[in-house]
Each structure stands twice: as C-alpha cells, then as structure tokens.
Amino acid sequence: MMGLMQQHSLLISGLIEFAARFHGDTEIVSRRVEGDRHRSNWAQVRRRAMRLAHGLDAWGVERGERVATLAWNGYRHLELYYGVSGSGRVLHTVNPRLHPDQIAWIVNHAQDRVLAFDMSFAPIIQAVAPQCPGVRRWVALCDAEALPAELERAVPGLLSYEAWLAEQSDAPYAWPALDESEASSMCYTSGTTGNPKAVLYSHRSTVLHAMAAALPDVTGLSARDAVLPVVPMFHVNAWGVPYTAAMVGAKVVFPGPALDGASLFELMDQEDVSYSAGVPTVWLGLLARMQQEGRRPRSLARVLIGGSAAPMAMIQAFQDTWGVEVRHAWGMTEMSPLGTACAFKTKHASLDAQQRLQLQTSQGRPLYGVDMRIVDAAGAEVAWDGRSIGELQVRGPWVLADYYQSGQPSPLRDGWFPTGDVVSIDPDGYMRIVDRSKDVIKSGGEWISSIDIENVAMSHPAVAMAACVAVPHPKWDERPLLVVVRKPGAEVEARELLAFYEGKVAKWWIPDDVQFVEAIPLGATGKILKTRLREQLLELRTQA
Numbered sequence: 001m002m003g004l005m006q007q008h009s010l011l012i013s014g015l016i017e018f019a020a021r022f023h024g025d026t027e028i029v030s031r032r033v034e035g036d037r038h039r040s041n042w043a044q045v046r047r048r049a050m051r052l053a054h055g056l057d058a059w060g061v062e063r064g065e066r067v068a069t070l071a072w073n074g075y076r077h078l079e080l081y082y083g084v085s086g087s088g089r090v091l092h093t094v095n096p097r098l099h100p101d102q103i104a105w106i107v108n109h110a111q112d113r114v115l116a117f118d119m120s121f122a123p124i125i126q127a128v129a130p131q132c133p134g135v136r137r138w139v140a141l142c143d144a145e146a147l148p149a150e151l152e153r154a155v156p157g158l159l160s161y162e163a164w165l166a167e168q169s170d171a172p173y174a175w176p177a178l179d180e181s182e183a184s185s186m187c188y189t190s191g192t193t194g195n196p197k198a199v200l201y202s203h204r205s206t207v208l209h210a211m212a213a214a215l216p217d218v219t220g221l222s223a224r225d226a227v228l229p230v231v232p233m234f235h236v237n238a239w240g241v242p243y244t245a246a247m248v249g250a251k252v253v254f255p256g257p258a259l260d261g262a263s264l265f266e267l268m269d270q271e272d273v274s275y276s277a278g279v280p281t282v283w284l285g286l287l288a289r290m291q292q293e294g295r296r297p298r299s300l301a302r303v304l305i306g307g308s309a310a311p312m313a314m315i316q317a318f319q320d321t322w323g324v325e326v327r328h329a330w331g332m333t334e335m336s337p338l339g340t341a342c343a344f345k346t347k348h349a350s351l352d353a354q355q356r357l358q359l360q361t362s363q364g365r366p367l368y369g370v371d372m373r374i375v376d377a378a379g380a381e382v383a384w385d386g387r388s389i390g391e392l393q394v395r396g397p398w399v400l401a402d403y404y405q406s407g408q409p410s411p412l413r414d415g416w417f418p419t420g421d422v423v424s425i426d427p428d429g430y431m432r433i434v435d436r437s438k439d440v441i442k443s444g445g446e447w448i449s450s451i452d453i454e455n456v457a458m459s460h461p462a463v464a465m466a467a468c469v470a471v472p473h474p475k476w477d478e479r480p481l482l483v484v485v486r487k488p489g490a491e492v493e494a495r496e497l498l499a500f501y502e503g504k505v506a507k508w509w510i511p512d513d514v515q516f517v518e519a520i521p522l523g524a525t526g527k528i529l530k531t532r533l534r535e536q537l538l539e540l541r542t543q544a
C-alpha cells in the first residue's frame, strides 16, 4: 500500500524561497574584494538570484548547461549559487588556486558556457580566456565602472555583473519544477591524487546533505547563529554552509579573500559570528591572533574543523583556553562532503578530560544517511574494534555514484565508494583516520599513522607545522621522517623533538629523523601536499 502524502521535489530553489520568506531580513554580510563590507539579506539574495536567472534565460543558457564561478566567499557568489542552480543550470565552482592550465582544462572539460569571476582573478581570466572558446560570456563580479578597459579588450564577451543584473526584470522568476535528481552543481576534486575528476551533485543530494549537516550532532546551525564559512565556496560548496544556512535561516558572514588570523578575528568579532568552519591551517592563524588579543571573538562558540586531521593541541587550545567548542569532521568532495562528525554520546560524560580530548581527535561517527564499512586488501570486511584497520568505503544519498565524463568505469565496488582513506572504527562507530592509502608508512610490514606522528609534533610549543612522510629504508622498507616548520623565533633541535615522542607513541613509531624546513607545501585546498613534499625532500637529500 502506498502512503498518501504529497510528493514534492527537493530543490535548491526551495531553500532560497524558504530563507527569503521566513528569514528575509536576516543578514548576509560580506567583506568584499573591493575592501569594504557589504550588507544584504536573504530576501535580497532571492531578488538578485531571480534577476540573474532572467539574465541566463535572455542569453539562452539551456537547462543543464554549466555556469562557472571563480570567486571568493561573498554575496554575489551566493546569488550565483541560487540563481544558477535554482533555474536549472549547473553551477560549476572552479578552484582559483589551481594552475591556470589546469583551470582551462577544467573549464573545457565541464563545457562551461558562462564564467563569473571576482576581479582579483582577472589575471587568471586573461590567461585562460583564449584557451576556452566554449565560454560565451565572461562576467566580472563588480560594478560597471570597476571594469578596466584593457580587460574588456582582452576578453571578448566580457561584462560587469552589476550592469548585467541592472538590465534584468525585477519580476518574480518562476523557478522550474525540476526533477530532484537533475544536476545542480559540480566540483572537481583538487587533484591531490592525480587528474581532477568532476563530481556532479543533484538537487536531491544537496538538499538532503544540507538537512543532515544541520543536525545537532553535526553543525547544529540555527536561526540564532551567525556563520562564517572560511572553507571556500569553490571547494565542495563550502561544505554545504550556503545551503544549510538558508535551510535554518542563519546569518551568514563571508570573509572574501581576507583569510588571515587578524582579518578573521576582526570580522567575527564585529559581526557576532557564533559558528565557523575551516581546515586546520586556517585555525592556526586565528588561534595565534586570539593569543595576541588575549580573548576570543566575542560571540564565537563553535568551530568545525575538517579537511585534514585536527591536531589535539588545536582542539585543546580552542576548548580549554578560549571556551570554543570543537567539532571535528571528515568528508570528501565525492561525499558533498560530510561523512562523519565527532560529537559525544551520553556515555562519554564519565570520561576524564584527556580521554574526551582523545576521542575528539577521531573523525567521529557517521551522519544519518551515510553507511560505512572497512575492508582489507582482499576486500573482506574488517572488524569495528577500534584497532583493526583497512580501507573505508561509504554509500548513501549524497555519495558519488560516478564521476562526470571521466572516461573510466564507475569507481564503486558492489555499490560502495572506496574513499582511499585507511581507518579504524570503534564499536560505537567512531572512525579514526590513520592515513590516506597513498600516504601510509609501512615499516616492517606494520602501519604507522603519519597523522598521529604529526599530532604529537604539533603539540610541541616550538612547532608551527609538521608533516610526516615515509622514506625508503633497506631493512624496514619504509621509516617515518618528520618535517617541521619552527614557530618564528623558536629554537628546537631534532634530538629534543624525537625525545618528546617517548611515552606518547610506540617506540618503533618514533621518526628516524627530523628535517627542518622554511615552509611545507600546501595544496589548492590548504592541505599538506605530501606528493610535493616528498619530491622536495628528495631534492634536498640528493643535494646534501
């Protein structure tokens, strides 16, 4: 027997309609590329997203065609999120930190028809435009007066976003009744594991992911929050914040390009930001600023740390020093991205402070909707005992089924997506990442977790950043080498750092050596680029 309830598609246009209707006057604040601070609200976002949709109609951009963005976090980018996807086109967010050749490759692969960009990326546009003949319109996210004549000459079909919107009708736009499984947006993986591959999200996957992300044990966002996504809107839809915020009616504060600790502190403080999300490298800057100020931004209550493992010292600094609750989370571009978040269960109330902290260094337990299993090299399932490790596989309504036009067979195995992460899971479902499979260190046939080694180093007061990589060893196959950037003015030698490990990890896990460097290479999404680091080390060692 079928249920007798109404059938409504889960669409992105429904999110902006809801936010504008019930939270219309809730603010959207943006620090702009122009340098000033701009104030909008959910009602205005809808209004301008509708104008944008009229504009795309006028240009004849078809349903399903791609509209790309090369932009920081800001209100215009948010309008594109809703105007493009809401009207049935596909929003393709391009990562501007990639090499221009890679950007051109991605734009051509996605067959983008329109590309909207922040003025800070004008040099990239000038470099890639001649290589992207399929792009019919280039839209500079600025006022008409701010458009340099030289750029207009160099890029055919260029116009200013504000001039374009001003020409459009203010009449309400009738959002199309799309099939909820139609594509809504796309994002290329950052290519740390080879060529970028396109993940194509649907309206349904996006809305369900936003709803799961809003749950209390995930972000717990509400209409009383002001959320600042540090995580870029060009990387996995800023972890869904633009959608979740609309769904709950939260205020959004966009940082634009200013992601240093001082700028973030000031914006959070003045806009009463209560919640923020970003990768560990960003939080290093903010924590340093909090130290200087001797306080936290006045309303900051919770932060989500993900993208790379949150070091224990970082969790401790936020919570114990500043009273800011940390939620450690894990995900992937292929998972929209959220898969797990680390929140306590009732039974954990009896743990002591150290045990609770230890649990928080795990990536947490699955969100409702995400199913997990761990398998060994032969594909057999591995026990959830908190010790046995294997590759994590996932499935669920916001997990990728196939890459867009990759020319390869679907990566799924029996319906499960292999994540490439090597993990253990405890009987309560808390998952702990040991490493990405390509980064694991195998010494004498046993795995050493580079993440654990890095965590210990990060808790040393003289260490600004640490990375652990495998180096070949004649007897043990591989041994861990610790690479360290010292804090400015701090002094520490290899011997002292290695001694610091005693009693903290198994003896045979202690790295064989420490290499001090000026900087550790970071990828386009702010994560340590271990492939590049290994190359650099090889160069260093062959020179020595």
Ligand code: ADP
Binding pocket: 189, 190, 191, 192, 193, 305, 306, 307, 308, 309, 310, 328, 329, 330, 331, 332, 333, 334, 363, 419, 420, 421, 433, 435, 436, 525
């Ligand atoms: P890419 O795969 O292109 O680097 P993603 O942002 O999709 O870009 O990266 C996903 C990967 O990032 C995960 O598979 C995992 O290895 C790593 N990751 C994400 N969150 C965490 C976390 N909290 N702890 C450790 N690793 C993480």
